[in-house]
Amino acid sequence: MLRITAVLFSALSFIALQSALLPSHLQASTETSQPTTSVITGSDSPITFCGDKAGWPPYTYEDGNTLKGYDLDVLARIFEPTGQAYKVQMLPWRRCLEMVKEGQVDVALSASGNEERAITYRMSIPYYYVTPSYIYLKSRFPEGLDVPPSEITKNYKVCGLRGYSYHSFGLLPEKVETTSRTFNQLFHKTAAGRCDLLLGRYEVLLGFALTGTPLLTDIWQHTPVPGIEPDDFRMLVSRATNNSLELHKLLNKRITEMRDSGELDRLLKPYLK
Numbered sequence: 001m002l003r004i005t006a007v008l009f010s011a012l013s014f015i016a017l018q019s020a021l022l023p024s025h026l027q028a029s030t031e032t033s034q035p036t037t038s039v040i041t042g043s044d045s046p047i048t049f050c051g052d053k054a055g056w057p058p059y060t061y062e063d064g065n066t067l068k069g070y071d072l073d074v075l076a077r078i079f080e081p082t083g084q085a086y087k088v089q090m091l092p093w094r095r096c097l098e099m100v101k102e103g104q105v106d107v108a109l110s111a112s113g114n115e116e117r118a119i120t121y122r123m124s125i126p127y128y129y130v131t132p133s134y135i136y137l138k139s140r141f142p143e144g145l146d147v148p149p150s151e152i153t154k155n156y157k158v159c160g161l162r163g164y165s166y167h168s169f170g171l172l173p174e175k176v177e178t179t180s181r182t183f184n185q186l187f188h189k190t191a192a193g194r195c196d197l198l199l200g201r202y203e204v205l206l207g208f209a210l211t212g213t214p215l216l217t218d219i220w221q222h223t224p225v226p227g228i229e230p231d232d233f234r235m236l237v238s239r240a241t242n243n244s245l246e247l248h249k250l251l252n253k254r255i256t257e258m259r260d261s262g263e264l265d266r267l268l269k270p271y272l273k
Helices: 011-016 070-082 093-101 115-120 149-155 183-191 202-211 244-261 263-272
Strands: 047-052 061-063 066-068 086-091 107-112 128-130 132-137 158-161 177-180 197-201 220-224 231-237
Touching: 047 070, 047 093, 061 202, 070 086, 070 244, 070 263, 086 093, 093 107, 093 231, 128 202, 132 183, 132 202, 158 183, 177 183, 183 197, 197 202, 202 220, 202 263, 231 244, 244 263
Parallel strands: 047 086, 047 107, 158 177, 158 197
Antiparallel strands: 061 066, 107 231, 128 231, 132 197, 132 220
8 A cells, every 4th residue: 555747637636736735744635835946847847646535544644634644754755855846636546546647647656566557657666565464353253364365255255445456465356346435435344244354454454543533443353364475565657757767767766765774664663653
């Protein structure tokens, strides 16, 4: 669980992007306050980003009308020293990916990587890692669930979120039921017995406590998917904009610098206490 020419939004999207960005207190649709000439576009057009409106805490999430999270902290460190203007909006995840693909938005935040996405977008290097996990009711599996992904769908109904990629869980897309649009729907469906277990990245599900609506309550248990490495998350840069390559290079450069200096770890640590 980072995204140059002037981009045209629909009237609703444009209105949603008018809130001002503050370093530690960010509006649900954010933008930098100064219309500084872009170091990427050569104009005053901001770089545009989108995140998942379903919520991806502690990386990007809405708290009322406020947008918060690690992603916003990372963007501030990348762009504020240069005076680069940028905007962030929260969209349904499929729409976010499609708008980046078509060049209507520059970058999608917090995206898992796979071969297909590497062709469709320019993927940044990873800027954080999460743990692919089985989530299930303790009452359903009181002894836990130590089943490899190659076997799990043979005996159990496995559910996930619509539009999400579960390649990194070791599962084929057609083996995962993905009709749920939100995490709340997914948890309710599993609690009602319509799924045996659900798939999730543990750190993200734990992060929902920051929104005031915790998902991993006492009735749930989690188990890292056996044999699966931590899942790396990246920014997806549109290939359909004129300055796509320059933006991709800038993001990779700043992510590398922050990773090597330990700044990425320092930014993330307070969210994972």
